[in-house]
Amino acid sequence: MKLKALLAAATAAAALSAGAAAAEQVKIGIAAEPYPPFASLDNSGNWVGWEVEVIGAVCAAAELDCVITPVAWDGIIPSLTGQQIDAIMASMSITEERMKTIDFSDPYYNTPAVIVADKSMDIAPTPESLAGKIVGIQASTIHQAYAQEYFKDAELKVYQTQDEANQDLFAGRIDATQADSIAMADFVNSGNGGCCEIKGAVADDPAILGRGVGAGVRKGDDALREALNKGIAAILADGTHEKITAKYFTTSIY
Numbered sequence: 001m002k003l004k005a006l007l008a009a010a011t012a013a014a015a016l017s018a019g020a021a022a023a024e025q026v027k028i029g030i031a032a033e034p035y036p037p038f039a040s041l042d043n044s045g046n047w048v049g050w051e052v053e054v055i056g057a058v059c060a061a062a063e064l065d066c067v068i069t070p071v072a073w074d075g076i077i078p079s080l081t082g083q084q085i086d087a088i089m090a091s092m093s094i095t096e097e098r099m100k101t102i103d104f105s106d107p108y109y110n111t112p113a114v115i116v117a118d119k120s121m122d123i124a125p126t127p128e129s130l131a132g133k134i135v136g137i138q139a140s141t142i143h144q145a146y147a148q149e150y151f152k153d154a155e156l157k158v159y160q161t162q163d164e165a166n167q168d169l170f171a172g173r174i175d176a177t178q179a180d181s182i183a184m185a186d187f188v189n190s191g192n193g194g195c196c197e198i199k200g201a202v203a204d205d206p207a208i209l210g211r212g213v214g215a216g217v218r219k220g221d222d223a224l225r226e227a228l229n230k231g232i233a234a235i236l237a238d239g240t241h242e243k244i245t246a247k248y249f250t251t252s253i254y
Contacts, residue, residue, distance in 0.1 A: 025067050026224065028055055028215075029085035032070035033161040037186045037248045038091050050248040054108060055089050057240045058215075062231030074140045074160070077101060080218060087217050087224060091180065093142045093210030103219055105228040107212025108241070109253045112201035113143060116169065116184045117176040125178075125200040130154045133175040136165035143178045146208045170195055178202065182253055 030047065034040035038051040047068050059066035071079045079085050080102060094104045115125035123129050131153035137144045139158045147156050157174055159165040165177045170192040181201065187193040215228045235241045236254065245253055
């Protein structure tokens with residue numbers, strides 16, 4: 001009887017422990033800098049945008065209790081490896097370089113990198129066309145890595161946020177900028193962005209530009225990675241991803 005009682009107690013303790021683990025919050029890191037239409041603060045101080053809604057949907061489908069945790073972009077990977085956050089869902093491309101430090105989920109969106117410039121400028125998204133031009137890029141991004149590799153004859157101006165680069169493009173302090181096509185479509189359709197247009201996508205280089213955007217997790221955190229994969233697969237299969245996308249974009253971004 002004592003053995004049965006001990007076994008029952010152990011089973012109950014294990015169940016409570018599992019329940020506590022399931023209820024534990026998962027800190028999802030996003031960039032603290034606004035990146036519309038993916039993530040930005042509304043007038044009430046709440047995070048809104050396509051990626052914010054996708055985070056909520058993925059976590060719900062994966063039965064994860066997630067909390068959005070803003071982190072400065074240039075410190076977001078150290079925050080993950082240092083355990084201040086549990087995952088990154090901040091439009092981070094899956095690249096070979098980043099995979100040396102962290103693991104990734106399956107991709108949940110994929111869009112090309114484009115060059116944007118003033119409508120009056122005859123610029124193409126090529127190294128030859130951008131030679132001698134001032135090109136603005138955001139620090140610690142695939143776009144910085146790409147520009148440093150391919151636009152060696154251009155003058156590169158590095159910004160902490162893409163919004164700062166966009167402001168300088170509008171003000172005429174730079175000739176062009178490279179960034180994600182969806183984010184730049186949002187800019188050129190805005191009041192300030194009316195000066196400019198997307199000149200086209202740069203030539204693809206998967207080694208630098210990556211193979212889509214995924215959720216970053218710590219090396220070896222397979223349980224969380226698989227849970228996020230489950231959530232991503234579920235919202236793609238049941239149409240939730242498409243419904244969220246239709247609220248923000250006119251075409252699929254997956």
